[in-house]
Amino acid sequence: xxxxxxxxxxxxxxxxxxxxxxxxxxxxxxxxxxxxxxxxxxxxxxxxxxxxxxxxxxxxxxxxxxxxxxxxxxxxxxxxxxxxxxxxxxxxxxxxxxxxxxxxxxxxxxxxxxxxxxxxxxxxxxxxxxxxxxxxxxxxxxxxxxxxxxxxxxxxxxxxxxxxxxxxxxxxxxxxxxxxxxxxxxxxxxxxxxxxxxxxxxxxxxxxxxxxxxxxxxxxxxxxxxxxxxxxxxxxxxxxxxxxxxxxxxxxxxxxxxxxxxxxxxxxxxxxxxxxxxxxxxxxxxxxxxxxxxxxxxxxxxxxxxxxxxxxxxxx
Amino acid sequence: xxxxxxxxxxxxxxxxxxxxxxxxxxxxxxxxxxxxxxxxxxxxxxxxxxxxxxxxxxxxxxxxxxxxxxxxxxxxxxxxxxxxxxxxxxxxxxxxxxxxxxxxxxxxxxxxxxxxxxxxxxxxxxxxxxxxxxxxxxxxxxxxxxxxxxxxxxxxxxxxxxxxxxxxxxxxxxxxxxxxxxxxxxxxxxxxxxxxxxxxxxxxxxxxxxxxxxxxxxxxxxxxxxxxxxxxxxxxxxxxxxxxxxxxxxxxxxxxxxxxxxxxxxxxxxxxxxxxxxxxxxxxxxxxxxxxxxxxxxx
Numbered sequence: 001x002x003x004x005x006x007x008x009x010x011x012x013x014x015x016x017x018x019x020x021x022x023x024x025x026x027x028x029x030x031x032x033x034x035x036x037x038x039x040x041x042x043x044x045x046x047x048x049x050x051x052x053x054x055x056x057x058x059x060x061x062x063x064x065x066x067x068x069x070x071x072x073x074x075x076x077x078x079x080x081x082x083x084x085x086x087x088x089x090x091x092x093x094x095x096x097x098x099x100x101x102x103x104x105x106x107x108x109x110x111x112x113x114x115x116x117x118x119x120x121x122x123x124x125x126x127x128x129x130x131x132x133x134x135x136x137x138x139x140x141x142x143x144x145x146x147x148x149x150x151x152x153x154x155x156x157x158x159x160x161x162x163x164x165x166x167x168x169x170x171x172x173x174x175x176x177x178x179x180x181x182x183x184x185x186x187x188x189x190x191x192x193x194x195x196x197x198x199x200x201x202x203x204x205x206x207x208x209x210x211x212x213x214x215x216x217x218x219x220x221x222x223x224x225x226x227x228x229x230x231x232x233x234x235x236x237x238x239x240x241x242x243x244x245x246x247x248x249x250x251x252x253x254x255x256x257x258x259x260x261x262x263x264x265x266x267x268x269x270x271x272x273x274x275x276x277x278x279x280x281x282x283x284x285x286x287x288x289x290x291x292x293x294x295x296x297x298x299x300x301x302x303x304x305x306x307x308x309x310x311x312x313x314x315x316x
Numbered sequence: 317x318x319x320x321x322x323x324x325x326x327x328x329x330x331x332x333x334x335x336x337x338x339x340x341x342x343x344x345x346x347x348x349x350x351x352x353x354x355x356x357x358x359x360x361x362x363x364x365x366x367x368x369x370x371x372x373x374x375x376x377x378x379x380x381x382x383x384x385x386x387x388x389x390x391x392x393x394x395x396x397x398x399x400x401x402x403x404x405x406x407x408x409x410x411x412x413x414x415x416x417x418x419x420x421x422x423x424x425x426x427x428x429x430x431x432x433x434x435x436x437x438x439x440x441x442x443x444x445x446x447x448x449x450x451x452x453x454x455x456x457x458x459x460x461x462x463x464x465x466x467x468x469x470x471x472x473x474x475x476x477x478x479x480x481x482x483x484x485x486x487x488x489x490x491x492x493x494x495x496x497x498x499x500x501x502x503x504x505x506x507x508x509x510x511x512x513x514x515x516x517x518x519x520x521x522x523x524x525x526x527x528x529x530x531x532x533x534x535x536x537x538x539x540x541x542x543x544x545x546x547x548x549x550x551x552x553x554x555x556x557x558x559x560x561x562x563x564x565x566x567x568x569x570x571x572x573x574x575x576x577x578x579x580x581x582x583x584x585x586x587x588x589x590x591x592x593x594x595x596x597x598x599x600x601x602x603x604x605x606x607x608x609x610x611x612x613x614x615x
Binding site: 011014015016018019022023026027029030031137138140141142143144145146149150152153157248249251253255256259267270271274275282285286289290293294 | 447448450451452453454455456457458459460462463464466467539543546547550551563566567570573574577580584587588591592594595596599
């Protein structure tokens with residue numbers, strides 16, 4: 001068990017290391033560099049040279065990578081070249097804003113998905129399942145910007161209930177931010193619910209067909225008890241990983257929704273940073289998002305192991 | 317396909333229908349699958365003939381007709397530059413379809429073969445490749461796409477390669493997992509014992525078995541690619557204007573959402589029907605193949 005956990009941790013760290021290398025190579029492949037992106041049209045030979053000198057862009061690539069890695073391991077994410085500020089300072093509030101958005105969507109989305117997933121699983125092929133499954137396909141497949149735009153049309157143009165864009169400075173307090181981001185939260189909740197609902201449904205159908213559930217039925221155990229104490233805990237097990245993946249995916253793709261609502265989050269920052277070829281900033285954002293992905297998956301794996309005694313003795 | 321089997325001294329001919337026909341029979345019974353297939357076919361036909369049937373030139377601007385509401389003349393109204401939204405919506409999926417269909421084939425080929433090879437070879441090659449795939453999967457998909465198109469441009473061919481590559485590595489894991497189910501089977505072991513070349517085993521023994529899983533995953537990936545393509549286009553990293561594209565149309569026409577919402581609804585409707593169609597089809601296709609589609613989130 002301990003070996004297993006240690007192995008998982010080691011793999012996660014190796015994965016993160018490879019990610020940092022891949023992202024570095026990716027940004028190196030971009031034409032020009034941060035100096036040309038920063039100076040734009042006004043670039044002259046001398047100013048470019050001075051700027052490159054200042055940010056150490058003249059060193060060979062492997063040396064710059066190692067410098068970056070060394071600093072990063074010491075908790076120093078470097079300096080944003082385009083913004084002339086430490087990366088941690090640039091990211092701080094924007095990251096918090098995205099987390100606020102994601103957490104709010106999870107608080108509504110996950111319980112909703114479980115309840116609706118159980119409902120659709122129980123009413124398989126009858127109309128509630130039919131309607132909800134179709135809505136789930138819509139929620140899951142429609143691009144975030146389509147869902148968001150339709151919601152803006154309905155709830156901030158037709159009826160003026162919620163603001164269409166999040167007009168907040170990036171360092172506003174959470175209580176200031178929340179009222180402006182009701183529509184982004186709804187958008188994210190819809191997408192999230194749709195993803196998880198489908199899996200809970202499938203899982204529920206599988207579990208309900210199991211012997212022990214049939215047995216409980218035959219023994220005359222009340223239906224609610226069968227569902228919530230016998231079926232649901234087992235049906236939840238395989239969904240843990242998908243919930244993890246969904247959260248991680250939402251963090252990666254949330255940039256689109258942030259852009260639609262002009263919300264100062266880390267996803268929108270990522271898009272801008274690529275445009276500016278702000279290497280240190282892109283690297284840091286990539287590491288944070290990938291780190292969350294790896295971390296959330298690790299937690300999900302360990303949680304599944306913990307909850308399912310049968311897996312504990314298995315290798316890998 | 318027919319097979320002769322000797323049963324108690326007499327020859328019994330068992331007629332088996334080809335697996336392809338069987339899948340089709342199953343698929344036909346699923347009405348959601350048929351709706352999906354119909355939507356896909358409609359979109360493909362439209363992509364082919366739309367330039368011939370559009371009521372207006374999709375690129376023609378008309379300064380007297382800016383942002384007008386839907387009418388008999390302009391079914392979806394016009395956009396900010398006075399261009400006919402209906403005509404633009406009809407042709408706005410051509411590049412998206414061409415790029416994503418080609419990229420899906422590309423992704424299935426390289427992702428599928430790499431996955432099979434990894435599962436087949438095992439050992440350190442598999443271990444190292446798997447680490448790289450895992451690392452790539454952990455990087456936000458949007459970041460990967462944005463870096464590649466920023467580095468190499470947004471030309472349709474480059475986009476095809478970009479999507480083929482990016483979505484290919486999500487398929488590696490699927491193909492590898494499917495291969496691992498088969499490598500220990502007798503027919504592979506006996507092929508190895510016979511001394512078949514590795515190439516033959518991969519192509520003749522493993523590929524046909526992994527193919528079904530790949531096709532199902534490919535159908536799914538097609539819809540994720542369309543989502544990715546439109547998202548890039550929405551963010552302004554799509555095929556360069558003036559070529560109309562749904563994602564970009566939605567992005568720029570959002571400015572007139574309040575007074576001319578059809579400029580957004582038109583392309584959104586087209587994009588949505590195609591994506592939903594692909595998903596309904598992919599779901600039914602997986603069931604018809606007897607495979608439960610993997611329910612994971614896109615990566």
